Amino acid sequence: MENIDAVFKSIDEHQDEFIDLLRESVAIRSVSADPARRGDCIRMSEWARDQLRTLGAETSFWDLGKQQLQSGEELPLPPAVFGVYGRDKSKKTLLIYGHLDVQPAEKEDGWNTDPFELTEIDGKLFGRGSTDDKGPVIAWIAVLKVLKNLGIELPINIKFVLECMEESSSEGLEKGLEDNIDKISDVTYSCISDNYWLGRNKPCLTYGLRGICYYFVEISCARQDLHSGINGGSVPEALNDLMWIMSQLVTVDGQILIPGIAERVAPLTKDEDDLYDKIDFCVDTFKQETGSHGLISDSKKNLLMNRWRYPSLSLHGVEGAFSQPGAKTVIPAKVIGKFSLRIVPHMTPEATDKLVTSYLDSLWAKRKSPNTFKITSGHGGMPWVADFRDANFSAGSRAIERVYGMTPDFTREGGSIPVTLTIQDLTKSPVMLLPIGASDDMAHSQNEKINRENFVKGMKVLAAYLFELAV
Ligand SMILES: C[C@H](N)C(=O)N[C@@H](Cc1c[nH]cn1)C(=O)O
Numbered sequence: 001m002e003n004i005d006a007v008f009k010s011i012d013e014h015q016d017e018f019i020d021l022l023r024e025s026v027a028i029r030s031v032s033a034d035p036a037r038r039g040d041c042i043r044m045s046e047w048a049r050d051q052l053r054t055l056g057a058e059t060s061f062w063d064l065g066k067q068q069l070q071s072g073e074e075l076p077l078p079p080a081v082f083g084v085y086g087r088d089k090s091k092k093t094l095l096i097y098g099h100l101d102v103q104p105a106e107k108e109d110g111w112n113t114d115p116f117e118l119t120e121i122d123g124k125l126f127g128r129g130s131t132d133d134k135g136p137v138i139a140w141i142a143v144l145k146v147l148k149n150l151g152i153e154l155p156i157n158i159k160f161v162l163e164c165m166e167e168s169s170s171e172g173l174e175k176g177l178e179d180n181i182d183k184i185s186d187v188t189y190s191c192i193s194d195n196y197w198l199g200r201n202k203p204c205l206t207y208g209l210r211g212i213c214y215y216f217v218e219i220s221c222a223r224q225d226l227h228s229g230i231n232g233g234s235v236p237e238a239l240n241d242l243m244w245i246m247s248q249l250v251t252v253d254g255q256i257l258i259p260g261i262a263e264r265v266a267p268l269t270k271d272e273d274d275l276y277d278k279i280d281f282c283v284d285t286f287k288q289e290t291g292s293h294g295l296i297s298d299s300k301k302n303l304l305m306n307r308w309r310y311p312s313l314s315l316h317g318v319e320g321a322f323s324q325p326g327a328k329t330v331i332p333a334k335v336i337g338k339f340s341l342r343i344v345p346h347m348t349p350e351a352t353d354k355l356v357t358s359y360l361d362s363l364w365a366k367r368k369s370p371n372t373f374k375i376t377s378g379h380g381g382m383p384w385v386a387d388f389r390d391a392n393f394s395a396g397s398r399a400i401e402r403v404y405g406m407t408p409d410f411t412r413e414g415g416s417i418p419v420t421l422t423i424q425d426l427t428k429s430p431v432m433l434l435p436i437g438a439s440d441d442m443a444h445s446q447n448e449k450i451n452r453e454n455f456v457k458g459m460k461v462l463a464a465y466l467f468e469l470a471v
């Protein structure tokens, strides 16, 4: 560790260069959910491969096949980038996973700046992907640049797996990892920086994620849209049916109304219950950061448990319904309601699909509507919970202490990173989540940002972690 101060100094000196690299990556509109942006996602993979290659990594693309769209059209999936730094058999090997695709963003959604032009205001770097997850991936690249420039030998071998479809359920990646199992079977530890601190000031290490199950409910009442004056009162309406169904999924205080879900949740043990008392989390700050009008509970423990260890159900939208400003008076012919469940141990996507389908079928039977009704399951991902007392977490914790002078909180994350469990199972190695962004970064939302300080100190933590892992 005698070199670490030189590494930290170089990170400080070159921080503007690394911010420029982040700026370059943010400018690539790699929105994986938008078929029109698939070319940008592929370009993003190429950009990442070139960065790693320039640094001296052995790089390759994993072809992940094609994506079948709802329309029947097929689109190429962006290739995953595989990079290898060092093949020294006497050293441990760390697998680093990250994603370079982003959620959709338009200035008109309420951004104060162009979402694809990284803009610094008061030490905050605004831009889509700045914290989720281009910033953390660039932080890793920056660390390798610094080590290379200083001529410092890597203390461990590194393997990168970077993808451009995470925000669209990591389609193709599980198979890509399985097909390339021989290339990752020597992995000792894995690290993912793709979540956030629990607050603005205290670093965390994360040992759990919720999974996800996404659903589409399609109801059609006519061949084409109808005039609500001419036809209103004569036709049972699709949107009326859909609203009735969607209103029976979750109560105002977040209770999921689908029978059988609650029974599947892992029981709370005394040990787990005790963990929540020590965590640094302020309910009032959380309320203020989310800008929400109210919270489902004002107890710290209940809120954290609701975010991390219990399932939640969210309604996302209705395709086909009128959503522009103004007062259109149409009866939509076909509407598609969208909702998802965040799932937790011991739930699985398969069992959840059955419970959801059977409940929706029973509601539809009760409705006695003549309309057509179809439920489709979208993407699914398993939850993940690890032991935070292992050597990977100890190395992460020591790295954080070195940079921040404090021990991190051990947290879980309510979001999902579908490939985490796959990486753990295929490499048979422990995985740790090491977030570098703050709780108010607003991933997926308007004005997503990463603080310059988090970005720079994050690089230092990642660098120190490499050396701590080697110990
Ligand atoms: C936690 C991670 N940064 C993230 O944002 N994951 C997404 C994954 C996803 C699932 N469906 C679409 N995207 C999330 O939790 O929403």
Ligand SMILES: [Zn+2]
Residues within 6 Å of the ligand: 103, 132, 167, 443, 444
């Ligand atoms: Zn995300």
Ligand SMILES: [Zn+2]
Residues within 6 Å of the ligand: 099, 132, 133, 166, 194
């Ligand atoms: Zn992410």
